[in-house]
Amino acid sequence: MGRPFHAGHTPDVDLCIDFCGVRAPNPFWLASGPPTNSEYQVRRAFEAGWGGAVWKTISNEPIVNVSARYGGVDYDGRKLMGLNNIELITDRPLEVNLREIRNVKRAFPDRALFVSLMVESKRETWHEIVKRTEDAGADGIELNFGCPHGMSERGQGSAVGQVPDYTCMIVEWVKQVARTPVMVKLTPNITDIRAIGRAARRGGADALSLINTLNSIMGVDLDTLYPKPHVAGRGSHGGYCGPAVRPIALHMVSQIATDPQIGLPISGIGGIQAWPDAVEHMLLGATSVQVCTAVMHYGFRIIDHLIDGMKNWMRGKGFARPGDFMGKSAARIVDWGELDLNYKIVAEIDQTKCINCGLCYIACEDGCHQSIRIERVAVDEYLRRVGDAHAMGAGREAVAAHHRSAKVSAEGWHGRRIGSHGRPSADGAARVVADRAVGNGTRHSVEDRTFVSGTKQYVHGAGDGYVNVYTIKQDACVGCNMCALVCPAEGCITMREVPTGKPAMSWREYQELLAAGKIEPIQPPQHR
Ligand SMILES: Cc1cc2nc3c(=O)[nH]c(=O)nc-3n(C[C@H](O)[C@H](O)[C@H](O)COP(=O)(O)O)c2cc1C
Ligand code: SF4
Ligand code: SF4
Secondary structure, eight states, X not given: OOOOOOOSSOOOOOOOEEETTXXXXXXXEEOSSGGGSSHHHHHHHHHHTOSEEXXXXXXXXXXXXXXXXXXXXXXXXXXXXXXXXXXXXXXXXXXXXXXXHHHHHHHOTXXXXXXXXXXXXXXXXXXXXXXXXXXXXXXXXXXXXXXXXXXXXXXXXXXXXXXXXHHHHHXXXXXXXXXXXXXXXXXXXXXXXXHHHHHHHHHTOSEEEEOOOEEEOOEEOTXXXXXXXXXXXXXXXXXXXXXXXXXXXXXXXXXXXXXXXXXXXXXXXXXXXXXXXXXXXXXXXXXXXXXXXXXXXHXXXXXXXXXXXHHHHHHHHTOSSXXXXXXTTGGGOOOGXXXXXXXXXXXXXXXXXXXXXXXXHHIIIIISOOOXXXXXXXXXXXXXXXXXXXXXXXXXXXXXXXXXXXXXXHHHHHHXXXXXXXXXOTTOOOOOOOEEEOTTSOEEEGGGGEEEXXXXXXETTEETTEEEEEEEOTTTOOOOOHHHHHOOSTTSEEEEXXXXXXXXXXXXXXXXXXXXXXXXXXXXXXOO
16 A cells, blocks of 8 residues: 655656666666676677676686586476576686676676675785776676685685675775775675675775675475486585565565765666666665676567666656666664554455455465455345346356366466456357446446356356355454455555554554553454
């Protein structure tokens, strides 16, 4: 719930950003990883329209990679909800990388080109690689203190980024020689990411990027009993990323953005695949965003969707440039203790949209707060309630459907849905559209409640001549959202604000009022 935001005008949109002094034509950058491994790739990405890139981590030491090195988690038919890798940093020679970085920067002077670095924890070694990278023309450097596998066992990557003192010390070393902005890439494999953000700031970092990958084991093959992915039958913990990690990344970005002791520009990374993902990172405090898995999955071409989508959204909201909305939602993330205990919402079911699948009922009855009523209603009575049974006429064969499976996907429902402009059903019976006015002023058709299979017209959700009708027990509903989350029918369950007539009161204020004897304890909700 809540009022949609609009800045009040529809401006021309410019996606240009300034990230700690480095300008880029848009905030979409490639994250350090396989897509930024070579000149060939970064050139193609820039030609496609990416605003910047962080070169795949380079080092002065030769690296050897293993095969296989990636594992994926699919979910409900969608590939790669999460991606895991046990890949190390670049396995290409330093000289080759530096030469290619120089070439790319010369060819694309308007793009932001950061280079990710990781070397052993020796001051001279860091000084040398920073100088060589900057000499190659990099706009800035990113310190990879986040890689959780392989390099961490060698005392690099997250082994540095998990210890505030090491982080601070190495940033200090780097800043002794760096002429370009130094961005520190943080690991999420830590209890409180702010401790490392603060350490990086103490060391003199100019910006932070987050998150790197999460430590993970992808699974075990139940046939071979090998871990996934495996290298000759054995596996290792690897870094997890992709859409599945976005909520974790958003939490950490907001933590860093709102920490008064940090105050550095943020490059948001983690699970960005579509433009709204990027907008979310930026609303919570990121200035630029970086993408890895989605490019590995779909290629550089997704930049068109990212740019067009963000621009359209900005126009719709009245934002002219990214700076107009960056961080706008960050301050809305507060401690739990600051939330208003007197704010109340309850669920509401729009019966004209309900497909009577019962998923909300099961979720609330078994898993939540027993606040949904189930009523067995005869089909005719149901149709009379939903539309106008008389207007349906004798030609309508409203036959109780044989039982629908409880697992109804929203797509399945809409796919089978009959449009409001009736066409003759297969058995030739003319359908009569029986509209009726509903509470919100929209008119719904009885035909919306029925569908045709073979020669018959059926009622959604009906069996044995009856339909299960679900309604919310509004007195018992605690407004947990669960029914709305499981409901497959778009817009069917909405959460409605119930005015309590009480002023906002946080947990802390509640404790104070209780202690002062100025308020009675809030009574727990009454369940079954
Ligand atoms: C195969 C693979 C290799 C990666 N290599 C690096 C790397 O060399 N340096 C680095 O800082 N991050 C590396 N990352 C992490 C990404 O830069 C990024 O932080 C992470 O994947 C989260 O973003 P995403 O959800 O868009 O993939 C790698 C990620 C993947 C999937
Ligand atoms: S919001 Fe929660 S408590 Fe209320 S009906 Fe839905 S699942 Fe039940
Ligand atoms: S989950 Fe949605 S569609 Fe299914 S019965 Fe509940 S309100 Fe209706």
